[in-house]
Amino acid sequence: MTHIVVDPVTRIEGHLRVEAEVDGGVVKEAWSSSTMFRGIELILKGRDPRDAWVFAQRICGVCTTVHAITSIRAVENAIGAVPPPNARLLRNIIMAAQTVHDHVVHFYHLHALDWVDVVSALDADPAKTSTLAQSISDWPLSSTSYFAGVRDRIKAFIERGQLGIFANAYWGHPAYRLPPEANLMAVAHYLEALDFQRRFIKIHALLGGKNPHPQSFLVGGMATPVDPDSQAALNMDTIAALHKVVADGLDFVSRVYIPDVLAIASYYKDWTTIGAGIGSYMAYGDYPESDGAHPELFIPTGIIHNRDLSKRDTVDHGKITEQIAHSWYDYSVGDDKGLSPFKGETAPHYTGPKPPFERLDVAKKYSWLKSPRYDDKPMEVGPLARTLVAYNAGHPSRTKILVDKVLASLGAGPEALFSTLGRIAARAVETQVLVENMGRWVDGLADNMARRDYRIQDNSKWDPSSWPSDCFGAGFHEAPRGALGHWVHISKGSIVNYQCVVPSTWNAGPRDAGGQPGPYEASLVGTPVVKPEQPLEILRTLHSFDPCMACGVH
Amino acid sequence: MSKSRLTEELEHRGISRREFIVFCAAMAAVLGLPEEATPAIAAAVETEEKPILIWLEFQDCAGNTESLLRAGHPTVADLILDSISLSYHETLMAAAGSQAEDVLAKTVREHKGKYIALVEGSIPTGADGGYCTIGGRAALDIAREICGNAAATIAVGTCAAFGGIPAARPNPTGALSVADAVPGVRNLINMSACPANAENITALIVYYMTLKRWPPLDQYRRPMFAYGKTIHDNCERRAHFDAGQYVEAWGDEAHRQGHCLYKMGCKGPATSQNCPVVRWNEGTNWPIGCGHPCVGCAEPNFWDTMSPFYERLPNVAGFNVGSWIDPVGLGLTGLVAAAAALHGVGEIVRHRVGLGPVSEDGSET
Amino acid sequence: MSTLSHSGDRDGGLERIYVWELPVRLSHWLIAVSIVVLSVTGYYIGHPFINVPGAARDHFVMGTVRAVHLYAAWIFTAALIVRIYWWFAGNAYARWTDFIPVSARRFRSLWNSMLFYSFIRRDPDDYPGHNALAAGSYAMIFAVYVLLIVTGLVLHASEVPPGSPFHVFGALAPWFFGLPMARLIHHVAMWVVLIFVVVHLHFVLLASLIERVGTFESIFSGYKFFPRKKPR
Ligand code: HEM
């Protein structure tokens, strides 16, 4: 038995620590801990609910819009504000842009180096790389001289002796399996994706003034005025700019991201049998296609229990609770109980070892993450959950078509989706589906302008005197990493209680009172570890969830 | 790097020497330097040893890291491959766990007093360090070691610069800014804003590499080139402010026409930063440009002193003074006037009943 | 003095006493007028209730109001400096010692005035300068003036270029927890001043109509009238 500690887990957002028992080259047990707490739920108490989104947004600068939108939905739900159609469309575009951006950055900059050996790329033959690249995509940046240029740039960089962010990694690790040509192609795309993400997220600047942390949300709508006849509003120039960036995005995702995922996956097919985890998946659904209280959702909602793709349960938000048996908090009702978010408590109480420390005492409390449970059961949330639910629902139909294509290229059946590689594939499929639909929402905005519908905000609920003196609201969203909910209790115009139950909390949370592990912990069990002192495989499965600890703990 | 090597490398990247010089000139303009500085910038970018940077994350949201990824000139790829050596950055680095911590220890050992520390996020002091640990070490401990041995420390974002959101009321974790957590830290520069603007971060790095010194700072240790003027002073809506043209409701005619957001709570008059000039995401837009008020994100304690964000005056410790001061002020003035009138009546009565002061001639007034 | 009017040495006639020297009267009126202007313009800055239509280039409402506020603020500040100088250079009634009830006599005056205004005492305190109650309120209001000026200067500093001498007041912003709090304090202080003005006018009118010592006229002419007193 070897005890492995990975802290910090890098190439993620935030502070994640994983401890694992490895025996016979395989993980036997694992514990996931997040080691940073800020207390934003506590900081929100007593504030103006209309300000809450600005605070909540700072939970995370990576999935930067998601807490803003969820906060606004929760407050709107509480006070009864109804955003007009333009606001719905603007939010859909912003949400989709966020997810597409996040997924591309995750794949190339946070995850790829688990599969791609940068040093091996130096041995690549640019001509062969060019042949490989052209065999999988008609992306124009694929000439021999282009790849030679990238190789030489990396070579010059390495020869200069200052390796920077590439220093001391796992280069040459036996678990790397790509040929040098594939490595070189991936490195080239790592650099291209850096440029792409910067251009693509200008959608947020166009509609929200800046990114990260766009600043155009409002309880009741959006602050971006819409008027084709004004230069100070969202006008036809904006519509054209949005279409341009979306087209650019579609291009990159379908001609670079998707082919790269398929190409890399083809060398790592065994990872379709590793990293499944708990096997129950939940999606709240999102992207309202119509207005009002019960809109049709573009991304469907549902629960898949125990890897059974033939059935889809409905989500009852009332069954959500959070437990803290292994988390550094106190509950007034007792630490072995679960609390529903409307009654949720955040009373931090650190009982872990005094730093500096070597090991956590995992028999006791060992994380700042709580353990969210649905009907007392852990759930995996995220792109895979959404894709499985959509696959079962048969809608959007594109999801099923694309998933089947991916499975065909891997020569595997749907059960291959319950895996580390399944998460990566689902994320790519979802990116493609979303980027294909963004143009539709942009057109929707233009259509509304044609009808002279310039409304962006429900001003009737702006003044707190129009609110019930005591009210509760919940807001839900499919963030890049999964199902996100905020719950708010408002009394006399200010926040009394605020609770966020976040995708990375669902996925990364510790064991609950009954000893059930969270999805990270479960998925690591069975993961091979060839060299315990270089736990590359552990990173692969962890990264397949796209961990975000600032979200998870907040 | 020798000139020829740089030229070679630029060629590989399809960048001509001319384009490179144009970039350097643009950089000079951002920094407000004379045109003659261009060759100096070019020379600086071409130097042999790349400056070593260590980026630490504590109580952060990684927003400043993401912001850095949005840098347009130079881009982050240009920066990390050509201009600087980013030795440690948890979100971007390939190594993890002890391999990552080894890099950090080695960098500090070998480049003590020479590297530049960048800090993102505040530093908690509560729970004996338990609110933020990395590799089992407390954030405060790491900050003191790494910033204490740095040639300079750049606090990136309002959390690191001023405590930011973790330090907002009631500051549950005892979060501190770098300045407060590491007293006496050398050459501290606060690049505030939530997050700091990528163009300002890169401009600061280029400033240092080019001029071999740190820029003049304002009273909050922020570089004058980015924080020397208020938002309000450079705002494109300023003409409407001065004219007396204000947005009164979201989406109204004034809002669509780009009138001033002052009455919607804009904190531009109280906030110093160059947002209206450099804007965000390579000059695409900025918060006020998209119709939402400035919330003052570059200022110390803005979470407490600039909120409620949609009201002009702050909410002091739960007493939302700004929202009631005028009715209450007017009411009190009225009350006092009424009391004065009553008192006057009292005085008149006292005279009528002959209890007033004795007048000069002895008669009762 | 109250003993005078009480005990009945009433045959001396009226004595004309020069209480308010020119700098006191001048600063009083400059301050009074500028406060009215500052309050009206300040209120507008806080609540721009005029929303003008048309092109921005055709209007300068807020710009004008702010300019007037600033000019009035300079007049106000200058007048206050004159008055504070006169605390040390002026006659006994103008001196700082008259504003702070430090001596036993001033304390008695404070007490007497309070009793008089609460209808408990029949005669007003009859010191020719400010009675101690009024003086106390003036001392307080002078402090508020200073607060207004300092917070006003802090706000002003944020809009002048770094080269301006007024830029240095920006360094005081942290004293007030930043500009928004400085604004709030500035704004609240305005109401304190306005409440003072109401009380002040009441007592001035009262003193003139009831006490009949020429208080009202004195701030124009400088003289008050008192029954002729025996040498003390
Ligand atoms: C009796 C004296 C004064 C009164 C009653 C007064 C009143 C006010 C009020 C009510 C405001 C608006 C505050 C808000 O809600 O934003 C204001 C703003 C201001 N005042 Fe005064 N003020 C006085 C003296 C001064 C002085 C002596 C200065 C010195 C320079 C000054 C400079 C300013 C400035 C710069 C502003 C901000 C204007 C802006 O942001 O556009 N004030 N004043």
Ligand code: HEM
């Ligand atoms: C904004 C309005 C006003 C303010 C802020 C104000 C303030 C003051 C202050 C601070 C003093 C003390 C003078 C000193 O020793 O320097 C004073 C004295 C005096 N003021 Fe005013 N004043 C105002 C308006 C007026 C008006 C309208 C009148 C009468 C027409 C008036 C009549 C007097 C008189 C008679 C005194 C001397 C009172 C005494 O004997 O204690 N004031 N005022």
Ligand code: NFV
């Ligand atoms: N987990 C998480 Fe987030 C996302 N997606 C949010 O809710 O990453 Ni920063």
Ligand code: SF4
């Ligand atoms: S300053 Fe803002 S963007 Fe930066 S870490 Fe803090 S909350 Fe995030």
Ligand code: SF4
């Ligand atoms: S929008 Fe804000 S910053 Fe711009 S002029 Fe108006 S108050 Fe000033």
Ligand code: F3S
């Ligand atoms: S909110 Fe921040 S980004 Fe600029 S416009 Fe205001 S300082």
Ligand SMILES: [Mg+2]
């Ligand atoms: Mg929570």
